[in-house]
Amino acid sequence: MTSASPVRDLGLRLLRNRSFAVGGGLIFAVLLIALTADWLAPFDPLRNAFRMRLQPPGAAHWFGTDHYGRDILSRVMYGTRISLLIGGLVVVVTGALGTVIGAVAGFYSRLDAPIMRLMDATMAFPSIVLAMIVSAVLGASVVNVVVALSIATIPHTARIVRASVLVAREHDYVEAARALGAGDLRILFRHVLINCLGPLIVRLTYVFAIAILAEATLSFVGAGPPPPAPSLGSIIAQGRDFMREAAWITIFPGLTILVCVLGLNLLGDGLRDVLDPRSRS
Amino acid sequence: MATLEIDALEVRIGAAGLKVLEDVTLRVEPGEVLGIVGESGSGKSMLALAIMELLPGVARYAGGTLRWDGEDMIAAGPDAWRKRRGRDLAMIFQEPMTALNPVHRVGRQVEEVLVRRRGMSRDAARREAQALFQRVEIPRAAAMLDAYPHEMSGGMRQRVMIAMALATHARLLIADEPTTALDVTVQSQILGLLRDLRRDTGMSMLFITHDLGVIAEMADRVAVLYAGRVAETAPVREIFDSARHPYTRALLSAIPKTSGPRERLASIPGSVPALDAFPTGCRFAPRCAMRRDACDARAPRLRDATAGHAVACIEPFGYVSDEDGP
Amino acid sequence: MAAFLARRLAGALIVLLLVSLMSFALIWLVPGDPASAFLDASATPDQIQRLRTALGLDEPLPLQMAHWYGRILRGDLGESILLQRSVSAALIERLPATLSLAGTALLIATLGGVAAGIVAAVNHDKWADQATMSAALIGLSVPDFWLGLVLILVFAVSLGWLPTGGFVPFGESPLGWLRTIALPALTLGLVQLGFIARISRTAMLEVMRQDYVRTADAKGISKLEIVVRHCLPNAFIPIVTVIGIVAGALLGGAVVIEQVYSIPGVGRLIIGAIAARDFPVMQGGLLFLAVVYLTVNLTVDLIYALVDPRVRLT
Numbered sequence: 001m002t003s004a005s006p007v008r009d010l011g012l013r014l015l016r017n018r019s020f021a022v023g024g025g026l027i028f029a030v031l032l033i034a035l036t037a038d039w040l041a042p043f044d045p046l047r048n049a050f051r052m053r054l055q056p057p058g059a060a061h062w063f064g065t066d067h068y069g070r071d072i073l074s075r076v077m078y079g080t081r082i083s084l085l086i087g088g089l090v091v092v093v094t095g096a097l098g099t100v101i102g103a104v105a106g107f108y109s110r111l112d113a114p115i116m117r118l119m120d121a122t123m124a125f126p127s128i129v130l131a132m133i134v135s136a137v138l139g140a141s142v143v144n145v146v147v148a149l150s151i152a153t154i155p156h157t158a159r160i161v162r163a164s165v166l167v168a169r170e171h172d173y174v175e176a177a178r179a180l181g182a183g184d185l186r187i188l189f190r191h192v193l194i195n196c197l198g199p200l201i202v203r204l205t206y207v208f209a210i211a212i213l214a215e216a217t218l219s220f221v222g223a224g225p226p227p228p229a230p231s232l233g234s235i236i237a238q239g240r241d242f243m244r245e246a247a248w249i250t251i252f253p254g255l256t257i258l259v260c261v262l263g264l265n266l267l268g269d270g271l272r273d274v275l276d277p278r279s280r281s
Numbered sequence: 282m283a284t285l286e287i288d289a290l291e292v293r294i295g296a297a298g299l300k301v302l303e304d305v306t307l308r309v310e311p312g313e314v315l316g317i318v319g320e321s322g323s324g325k326s327m328l329a330l331a332i333m334e335l336l337p338g339v340a341r342y343a344g345g346t347l348r349w350d351g352e353d354m355i356a357a358g359p360d361a362w363r364k365r366r367g368r369d370l371a372m373i374f375q376e377p378m379t380a381l382n383p384v385h386r387v388g389r390q391v392e393e394v395l396v397r398r399r400g401m402s403r404d405a406a407r408r409e410a411q412a413l414f415q416r417v418e419i420p421r422a423a424a425m426l427d428a429y430p431h432e433m434s435g436g437m438r439q440r441v442m443i444a445m446a447l448a449t450h451a452r453l454l455i456a457d458e459p460t461t462a463l464d465v466t467v468q469s470q471i472l473g474l475l476r477d478l479r480r481d482t483g484m485s486m487l488f489i490t491h492d493l494g495v496i497a498e499m500a501d502r503v504a505v506l507y508a509g510r511v512a513e514t515a516p517v518r519e520i521f522d523s524a525r526h527p528y529t530r531a532l533l534s535a536i537p538k539t540s541g542p543r544e545r546l547a548s549i550p551g552s553v554p555a556l557d558a559f560p561t562g563c564r565f566a567p568r569c570a571m572r573r574d575a576c577d578a579r580a581p582r583l584r585d586a587t588a589g590h591a592v593a594c595i596e597p598f599g600y601v602s603d604e605d606g607p
Numbered sequence: 608m609a610a611f612l613a614r615r616l617a618g619a620l621i622v623l624l625l626v627s628l629m630s631f632a633l634i635w636l637v638p639g640d641p642a643s644a645f646l647d648a649s650a651t652p653d654q655i656q657r658l659r660t661a662l663g664l665d666e667p668l669p670l671q672m673a674h675w676y677g678r679i680l681r682g683d684l685g686e687s688i689l690l691q692r693s694v695s696a697a698l699i700e701r702l703p704a705t706l707s708l709a710g711t712a713l714l715i716a717t718l719g720g721v722a723a724g725i726v727a728a729v730n731h732d733k734w735a736d737q738a739t740m741s742a743a744l745i746g747l748s749v750p751d752f753w754l755g756l757v758l759i760l761v762f763a764v765s766l767g768w769l770p771t772g773g774f775v776p777f778g779e780s781p782l783g784w785l786r787t788i789a790l791p792a793l794t795l796g797l798v799q800l801g802f803i804a805r806i807s808r809t810a811m812l813e814v815m816r817q818d819y820v821r822t823a824d825a826k827g828i829s830k831l832e833i834v835v836r837h838c839l840p841n842a843f844i845p846i847v848t849v850i851g852i853v854a855g856a857l858l859g860g861a862v863v864i865e866q867v868y869s870i871p872g873v874g875r876l877i878i879g880a881i882a883a884r885d886f887p888v889m890q891g892g893l894l895f896l897a898v899v900y901l902t903v904n905l906t907v908d909l910i911y912a913l914v915d916p917r918v919r920l921t
Contacts (some may be wrong), residue, residue, distance in 0.1 A: 017860055018739070057629075099718060114853075117621050117622060117625060118625060120618075120622045120625075121622045121625035121626045121629060121897075122629070123855075124626050124855075124897040124900050124901055125626070125629075125854075125893055125896065125897050125900075126855055126856070126858045126859025126860075126862065126900065127856075128859040128860070128862065128863065129741050129858075129859050129862050129874075129877060129892075129893065129896060130893065132635065132862075132878070132881060133633065133767065133877075133881060133889050133893060134621075134633075135635050135883075136882075136889075137633065137636045137886075137889070138636060138637075138638065139638060139685070176627040188762075209748070213750055215749050215865055216752075216753075217752060218748075218750075220752050220863070220866075221863060221866055221878055221881075222882060223881060224801075233750075233752075235665055236750075236752070236753055236756065240756060243756065243760055243764060244764055245757070247760055250753070250756050250760070251757070253753075253757070254749075254750060254753035254754075254757070257750045257753065258748055258749055258753075261748040261749075262744065262745060262748040265746070265747065266747050269744070309718070310777075333825055334824060335824055338731070363826065363827050363829070364827065366824070366825055366826065367825065367826035367827030367828065368827060370825075371825065373823065374818060374821070376818055379817065379819060380817040380818045380819055380821070380822045381817070381819055381822065381843065382819040382820075382822070382823065382837050382840075382841070383838075384835075384840040384841055385840075388917045390822075393826065393828065393836075394826050397826070397827075397828050398827060398828070399833070423717055442822070445822075445826070449827075529863065585679030
């Protein structure tokens with residue numbers, strides 16, 4: 001047998017990892033439901049139907065209805081879409097800025113201390129409170145929620161990238177590339193950042209999970225994306241007033257968040273086992 | 282009765298059940314020092330751990346018996362074994378740097394044995410620990426009781442380990458390459474100390490090493506281990522004077538003649554085969570200068586060549602084999 | 608030891624300086640004018656101007672900053688626009704409720720998490736390990752505010768065992784305190800318990816592979832003693848580190864959980880301020896929480912030095 005390509009080998013090991021398989025399955029299902037909400041959602045998530053107020057889960061409304069008679073299943077499907085959208089955007093922003101900040105800190109010794117102290121300071125604020133206040137101060141919108149959550153998730157990500165860069169920088173091939181006249185940027189991208197990829201992918205998977213939880217929390221306390229978007233956290237906040245008579249309004253969106261976050265955490269665990277086995281913490 | 286009798290012991294590791302030890306038969310008499318020699322990969326450390334029942338999680342007993350004063354320990358189970366450890370059985374390890382718990386003072390680690398295993402009071406244990414420290418020639422013994430491991434040199438830490446072993450009043454001390462990690466002068470001090478202790482206490486010792494020079498200094502009898510099997514066992518003089526197994530002879534000829542620093546046993550061509558690549562016949566055959574076709578058929582069993590001298594080879598030197606034998 | 612502490616203290620001071628600067632800068636994030644953001648559209652220009660003056664927004668930036676530092680160094684975080692009283696006093700008044708919530712949660716999370724981690728590590732790869740770790744993972748994937756609502760639904764609404772919310776200070780009635788704090792602390796603690804359990808398991812597995820554990824085993828002492836006396840103290844460093852991180856997460860979590868259980872703590876104060884755009888309270892509250900967090904982590908560093916003799920030398 002000829003030697004398998006490293007990428008295929010990695011893929012095989014991932015598929016054999018139970019955490020990765022289960023997590024990947026959950027996320028795939030959630031993603032499918034969120035993407036097809038326009039066709040699959042049985043009702044318009046925003047349409048009121050007062051005759052159908054507070055219907056318990058049944059044949060017509062699998063997840064029941066709320067106090068305006070809106071279908072909870074449909075609202076949850078659209079809410080999941082918002083959660084995934086915001087989570088995905090936070091991953092992109094955090095991935096880009098966290099990598100740049102961490103790489104600069106790790107590569108340029110003179111900038112290391114100032115940058116990392118700034119990151120330490122940002123991490124000293126409880127991240128959820130920081131995100132709440134930033135989001136509220138900027139004014140609630142999808143973009144501002146993404147900004148607020150990214151501010152909270154960037155420091156740790158930058159720290160992980162910096163650590164990998166510090167290790168990679170010491171490799172002989174970096175010295176060799178420099179001797180061949182390669183510039184800083186080329187060395188950074190072609191030789192150093194490649195080594196951060198494993199830990200970074202693992203971290204960003206967890207960032208996705210953190211962002212979904214945080215977005216829900218922000219929406220719950222009223223600092224999330226503005227109504228009428230049926231964000232999962234705000235559905236729960238509305239359901240809170242009807243806990244005694246209509247607990248389903250609260251239960252189902254919460255379970256959905258749980259499934260999303262659990263799936264991402266499993267995915268992250270699986271990726272960590274395969275991509276970054278040394279940092280099991 | 283022998284202190285320790287091992288008969289046809291087999292230890293396997295992993296899901297694949299690879300044999301790290303196979304058909305190992307040994308005995309240790311009271312007061313005797315049995316030297317175990319072998320290259321890395323010969324299974325000698327695994328044997329030490331098997332005798333202590335400290336096998337790593339992936340390894341398991343797969344056959345044979347291991348008797349202590351006649352008691353079958355594998356059958357008796359972990360609890361019976363735990364009762365023997367720290368009482369009848371003690372062990373010192375290759376790496377004194379990592380064998381002591383970094384967060385406890387060294388005195389306390391010795392006292393633990395005295396309090397837990399010999400039922401001494403804290404005060405009595407403290408005095409005894411100090412006496413033991415003096416016995417193993419740790420300078421300023423009283424003060425050193427309060428030191429942490431990281432404050433001591435490797436040689437001193439190994440002395441602490443020996444003090445800990447002495448604290449048990451064990452009848453068998455297993456020493457797994459106790460001087461390998463130390464530099465040469467410290468090495469000979471520790472060996473001297475172990476010899477004195479053995480003379481004074483009359484304890485048996487199982488002394489594991491890759492260094493035939495150390496064996497010559499320490500052992501009464503020697504067992505040569507190769508790829509998980511005993512190749513040859515004989516009194517120490519006979520091993521040096523009239524070794525019969527080709528592997529033992531190769532080992533002996535690999536000892537540098539000059540009196541420089543001792544080298545590792547690397548001058549035999551080839552290396553110990555990997556666990557998953559053991560040959561079906563004699564395991565030494567691929568490296569053996571005397572190899573014949575019959576060697577590949579099956580592994581020869583250990584048989585007496587003369588009284589007290591057993592060899593596992595189909596053609597021991599000066600000994601005509603009749604293939605199957607009695 | 609002294610050098611170690613001095614270095615840590617110096618580091619904390621620099622971070623503290625940055626933290627206070629960032630809290631100050633928060634107000635500059637507001638699009639437009641903080642004064643008009645607080646007041647509604649019906650406010651007259653005169654009213655807005657009066658608030659601007661009160662907030663010191665008309666002064667040049669360096670002077671504003673000098674005032675800010677001058678005040679916070681005296682422990683004065685300014686005046687709340689909404690409550691018309693000192694922010695520091697309002698925070699201090701609400702601190703006991705928040706601390707008893709976060710503290711009890713920390714206790715639950717640490718004791719439960721370390722115990723679960725040990726059980727998992729000792730039974731490595733057996734069913735007890737897998738069950739514990741699956742539960743831990745679910746624990747840290749649950750949205751805490753939702754878990755709070757579910758617990759209220761079960762224990763307060765359906766079973767009626769505990770009140771749905773509110774807070775009784777310990778000094779007033781220990782039993783009443785316990786009844787009001789039980790569910791919130793459990794909610795807050797369970798999430799972090801999963802986190803601590805995972806870290807503790809990893810740390811214990813790492814320690815259990817070490818040579819000195821084999822030495823302890825060679826002494827023939829009981830398995831329990833090996834775990835408690837020889838493994839646990841060595842696993843402490845990563846566990847204590849994580850407790851520092853958890854303390855920060857608990858402070859943030861408490862803010863939300865206070866909202867769920869209507870506990871009059873720092874968190875409700877801050878969330879109320881967010882809703883009302885009461886900037887001095889937001890700034891002061893954020894700085895206050897960061898200072899509490901930094902204090903906790905400095906304490907954790909101290910505990911390090913006490914637990915691990917090796918740290919004292921470096």
